[in-house]
Amino acid sequence: MADLETQVVVVGGGATGTAVLRDLALRGIDAVLVERADLGTGTSGRWHGLLHSGGRYVVKDPVSATECIEENMTLRRIAPHCVEDTGGLFVLLPENEQSYGDAFVEACEKTGVPCEELSLDQARKREPLLTPNLSRVFAVPDGTLDGWKLMGGFVADATSRGARVLLRHPVVGFERDGDQIRAVRVRDTAAGEDRLIGCQWVLNAAGAWAGQVATLAGGRLRMAPGKGAMVVMVSRYVRGVVNDCRMPGDGDIIVPVHEVAILGTTDVETNDPDDISVDPREVDFMIDACAQMVPAIANGRVLRAFSGSRPLYKAEDAAGDSRDITRAFFVLDHSERDGPGNLLSIVGGKLTTCRQMAERTVDVLAAKMGVDADCATAEVPLPGAEHGFHRLADPLATVEKKVEYGELVCECELVTRARIEAAVDQGTTELDDLRRQLRLGFGPCQGAFCGWRAAAIVDDRRPGENEPLANLERFLEERWRGQRMAVWGDGAVQALLNHAIYRGTFDLRPQQEPAETEREA
Amino acid sequence: MRADVVVVGAGPAGLAAAVALAEAGRQVRIIARGNGFTHWGPGAVDVLARVGGKEVGRPLDGVPELPARHPYRLLEDEVLRRAIDRFQRLAAAAGLAHEGSLDQNRRQVTALGTLRPTCLVPAPAARPLAGRVAVVGFAGFRDFAAGLCARGLRDAGYQASVQAVELPSWSHERHFTAVDLARAIDDAGFRSRLADRLAGATRDADVAVVPAVLGLAAGHEAWADLERRTGIALVEAALAPPSVPGLRLYAAWLARLRELGVRLQLGFPVTGLEVGDGRVTAVVTEGASRPIVTRCNEVVLATGGVAGRGIQAQRDGSLVEVVAGLPVQGFADRMHYLADRFLDDHPLGAAGVVVDAELRPLDTTGKPALDGLRCVGSLLADHDPTAEGSREGIALVTATRVAELLAAAPV
Numbered sequence A: 001m002a003d004l005e006t007q008v009v010v011v012g013g014g015a016t017g018t019a020v021l022r023d024l025a026l027r028g029i030d031a032v033l034v035e036r037a038d039l040g041t042g043t044s045g046r047w048h049g050l051l052h053s054g055g056r057y058v059v060k061d062p063v064s065a066t067e068c069i070e071e072n073m074t075l076r077r078i079a080p081h082c083v084e085d086t087g088g089l090f091v092l093l094p095e096n097e098q099s100y101g102d103a104f105v106e107a108c109e110k111t112g113v114p115c116e117e118l119s120l121d122q123a124r125k126r127e128p129l130l131t132p133n134l135s136r137v138f139a140v141p142d143g144t145l146d147g148w149k150l151m152g153g154f155v156a157d158a159t160s161r162g163a164r165v166l167l168r169h170p171v172v173g174f175e176r177d178g179d180q181i182r183a184v185r186v187r188d189t190a191a192g193e194d195r196l197i198g199c200q201w202v203l204n205a206a207g208a209w210a211g212q213v214a215t216l217a218g219g220r221l222r223m224a225p226g227k228g229a230m231v232v233m234v235s236r237y238v239r240g241v242v243n244d245c246r247m248p249g250d251g252d253i254i255v256p257v258h259e260v261a262i263l264g265t266t267d268v269e270t271n272d273p274d275d276i277s278v279d280p281r282e283v284d285f286m287i288d289a290c291a292q293m294v295p296a297i298a299n300g301r302v303l304r305a306f307s308g309s310r311p312l313y314k315a316e317d318a319a320g321d322s323r324d325i326t327r328a329f330f331v332l333d334h335s336e337r338d339g340p341g342n343l344l345s346i347v348g349g350k351l352t353t354c355r356q357m358a359e360r361t362v363d364v365l366a367a368k369m370g371v372d373a374d375c376a377t378a379e380v381p382l383p384g385a386e387h388g389f390h391r392l393a394d395p396l397a398t399v400e401k402k403v404e405y406g407e408l409v410c411e412c413e414l415v416t417r418a419r420i421e422a423a424v425d426q427g428t429t430e431l432d433d434l435r436r437q438l439r440l441g442f443g444p445c446q447g448a449f450c451g452w453r454a455a456a457i458v459d460d461r462r463p464g465e466n467e468p469l470a471n472l473e474r475f476l477e478e479r480w481r482g483q484r485m486a487v488w489g490d491g492a493v494q495a496l497l498n499h500a501i502y503r504g505t506f507d508l509r510p511q512q513e514p515a516e517t518e519r520e521a
Numbered sequence B: 001m002r003a004d005v006v007v008v009g010a011g012p013a014g015l016a017a018a019v020a021l022a023e024a025g026r027q028v029r030i031i032a033r034g035n036g037f038t039h040w041g042p043g044a045v046d047v048l049a050r051v052g053g054k055e056v057g058r059p060l061d062g063v064p065e066l067p068a069r070h071p072y073r074l075l076e077d078e079v080l081r082r083a084i085d086r087f088q089r090l091a092a093a094a095g096l097a098h099e100g101s102l103d104q105n106r107r108q109v110t111a112l113g114t115l116r117p118t119c120l121v122p123a124p125a126a127r128p129l130a131g132r133v134a135v136v137g138f139a140g141f142r143d144f145a146a147g148l149c150a151r152g153l154r155d156a157g158y159q160a161s162v163q164a165v166e167l168p169s170w171s172h173e174r175h176f177t178a179v180d181l182a183r184a185i186d187d188a189g190f191r192s193r194l195a196d197r198l199a200g201a202t203r204d205a206d207v208a209v210v211p212a213v214l215g216l217a218a219g220h221e222a223w224a225d226l227e228r229r230t231g232i233a234l235v236e237a238a239l240a241p242p243s244v245p246g247l248r249l250y251a252a253w254l255a256r257l258r259e260l261g262v263r264l265q266l267g268f269p270v271t272g273l274e275v276g277d278g279r280v281t282a283v284v285t286e287g288a289s290r291p292i293v294t295r296c297n298e299v300v301l302a303t304g305g306v307a308g309r310g311i312q313a314q315r316d317g318s319l320v321e322v323v324a325g326l327p328v329q330g331f332a333d334r335m336h337y338l339a340d341r342f343l344d345d346h347p348l349g350a351a352g353v354v355v356d357a358e359l360r361p362l363d364t365t366g367k368p369a370l371d372g373l374r375c376v377g378s379l380l381a382d383h384d385p386t387a388e389g390s391r392e393g394i395a396l397v398t399a400t401r402v403a404e405l406l407a408a409a410p411v
Helices: A015-026 A062-078 A099-111 A120-126 A147-160 A207-216 A280-291 A295-299 A351-369 A394-401 A417-425 A431-438 A450-461 A468-486 A489-505 B012-023 B059-065 B077-093 B146-155 B178-186 B188-201 B221-230 B244-259 B391-407
Strands: A008-011 A031-034 A088-092 A116-118 A136-140 A143-145 A164-166 A171-177 A180-188 A193-198 A201-204 A226-233 A241-244 A253-257 A260-264 A302-310 A329-333 A343-348 A408-410 B005-010 B028-035 B106-109 B115-118 B132-138 B159-165 B207-211 B233-237 B263-266 B270-276 B279-285 B292-295 B298-301 B311-313 B319-321 B373-375
Touching: A008 A015, A015 A031, A015 A147, A015 A351, A031 A147, A062 A099, A062 A143, A062 A351, A088 A099, A088 A120, A099 A136, A116 A120, A120 A136, A143 A253, A147 A164, A147 A351, A147 A431, A171 A207, A201 A207, A201 A351, A207 A302, A207 A343, A226 A280, A260 A280, A280 A295, A280 A302, A280 A468, A302 A468, A329 A351, A343 A351, A408 A417, A408 A450, A417 A431, A417 A450, A431 A450, A431 A468, A450 A468, A450 B146, A468 A489, A468 B146, A489 B311, B005 B012, B012 B028, B012 B077, B012 B244, B012 B298, B012 B391, B059 B077, B077 B244, B077 B391, B106 B233, B132 B146, B132 B188, B146 B159, B146 B207, B159 B188, B178 B188, B178 B221, B178 B244, B188 B207, B188 B221, B221 B233, B279 B298, B298 B391, B373 B391
Parallel strands: A008 A031, A008 A201, A031 A164, A088 A241, A201 A343, B005 B028, B005 B298, B028 B263, B132 B159, B132 B207, B207 B233, B298 B373
Antiparallel strands: A088 A136, A116 A136, A171 A180, A180 A193, A226 A260, A226 A302, A241 A253, A253 A260, A329 A343, B106 B115, B270 B279, B279 B292, B311 B319
16 A cells, blocks of 8 residues: 555656656646655756856757757746846857857857857956956856755745655655556655655656666666766856857856856766766866966865766767767656656756756656646746846845844855744754755855854754754765865865864864765755 | 064964063064964863873873974973963963863863863863853854753753843844954943843852853953852853954953063064075065065064964965975875865874974974074974864963073074
């Protein structure tokens, strides 16, 4: 007997899974989403935050480019509060292949990506820290996207329409009846026991982990995760996104996200999507490459480095470097391939196109289920959309205006006690989860001042639920894993001062074994 | 400009060295980029709390187990005794009595409810936690959480309960620090109203733990006054920076320097030395429009390690001593000077300049690098002030040693 019955089980709480859940809910299809950790703890929480204009793909992957610009416009409409409308530039450096400039303009036109050439004076006015050594500059409607906010919005909207979400419920097996999956077995990690979710359909939205999920279900699916490293600088450096105008390659983009700038990326093929290690040489390489566009980055302060696993799908016979694999997405029907008759896998794609991926997937599923409701996700705005675009100064303005916001617990990211208390009251007790929800500990001190304050608040609101010093230790160690690759200069001063606070003043000694996996942003 | 001895750095080592040198009759000037560890630390005197990760009960018992070139091994135990005596006298004269001695380490309560091992603690942190302990939080003060502190104390076997006290009304910014609150408590009216509330909240307790914010301007007087008014023993718990006990000590050193006629130039990073005939002749300071040269006979570097910015860690993994370019005992690349776990010891914390027993920095051949130059405090190699719990002890013993060495030298 199943513990829970539903029409569709969605596996994976990243951007795709949450977008699918919302799409199903809007079409009146009952669904349960299961996620092994917290929302956005896989690739959707480990990316650079770029709302693609498509410019990056116009020459190399025109299909992706068109998908990007369509979805860019859609997200600006349905979720403007998750978007900072920064705009973006493509800068052609003198050492680049100069003919790429004309090719870029032509490809933008073909793919429908708006593109305007700026004079060098206009460009420098817009981005004062740009190198003076420029050949040409093009403006495109890039932006930045808060992925966690978007996923939170999808889930809030879906659950308000009856969908259910089970976090920290990894899939451990599938109950089959012939070639049909009858139920999904998940492990409730808090309770330490398994639960069975009876269902008619399973939608595998596990991204880079989709191969593992499909295999567990008796299907066959080969993912080719591409590991990409990124570097977080302590301040923004640029007002909008800055891209190197050449074929996509390593270290060619600077994305200003909230208070920081993220430099991206590298691409290393890997077999294990949980391998998110960063080689210090990748850090050095990206700083040097991005400093070609914005020289101040060469001597700037680095906060941390992290990597994520791109959910790339490689058809069995394809060969070559993983950057050559298309960024477009595929809906795979396992009944036509290899296995269960009621399993669909959605693979490939990018965070920018998550809504469109969900639409195509649910179109396929709805047809199979005989549901004829049209997709409404491109029209119905998310809760919070009335706020309009996110602006960098919004959090500060809110804190300054509203006395009831009270104490600032995280000064770097302007996180108040009231917001932490509200999140804890809703059941979040792990500091690392509060970090993703509230941006706690993202700033220059990397949690040194807010970490223990937040641990105390959690224990005060929910006594005994999460041992505060162990909670704090996990948080500090998580922050450290990202910093460790990039400690020098002012970062080294900060690291040793933080160490002097926690080991010196507070005499906190390591109690726990290092965690096996790391989560990031 | 001219000085006899220039001390570079205004942390515990530089301040203590300047006082000791001036008391020994030298004419001294301090030039520093900014404040040092006084403002960051827990406001106690750590001498030697751990060796190889194990606690030592009596600091001097741990010294033989330290590496051969550790500053405590380079210097006689007697120098450390004199340094601690000298510190106790200065602190007491400034109304900042410290409890404890080199005979036994003791414990200091922290905001996390841990009991950190240290050697000397200021009197407001020194009352025994005997009987019923009330841990008192002040509403709206974010740097102390009574529940967390009490929980730690209970885990350590103490009978600790939690009490909340609303602060009397006072004029402050919405987000106030320990220093803001300490200044408010300096005001007699505010303090008297706070005392009434504290007394009410601690009626059933034998001792009360409070955040280390009980007054700043008049040494330990505000603490003593609150004890008198409330009739209960008060124990200040160490907080994250800024450190009120550290600021009190900084003020005491500053007052003594003023009495001795020592000038303190803060906000002037020293960028280099001038040298003639193998001997230092001047220090060069970054000025607003041009370098400022201060001629002198001796230079004492008290610029700190990597944390104090006396040493700069570079992206390529090299470590650069910022004033004289002295060789730094370091590591091959940046991945090797850090531990995988944040809370473990980091080799970078022990990076420093190798000196001889007269605190002269050595060049790569093992000979004194430059006449007239000495190094003190966390700048020295072969010790890790955080991992060992030795920061203030190293600062004081090297400061005393340098003053004793230079006292005999001609002015």
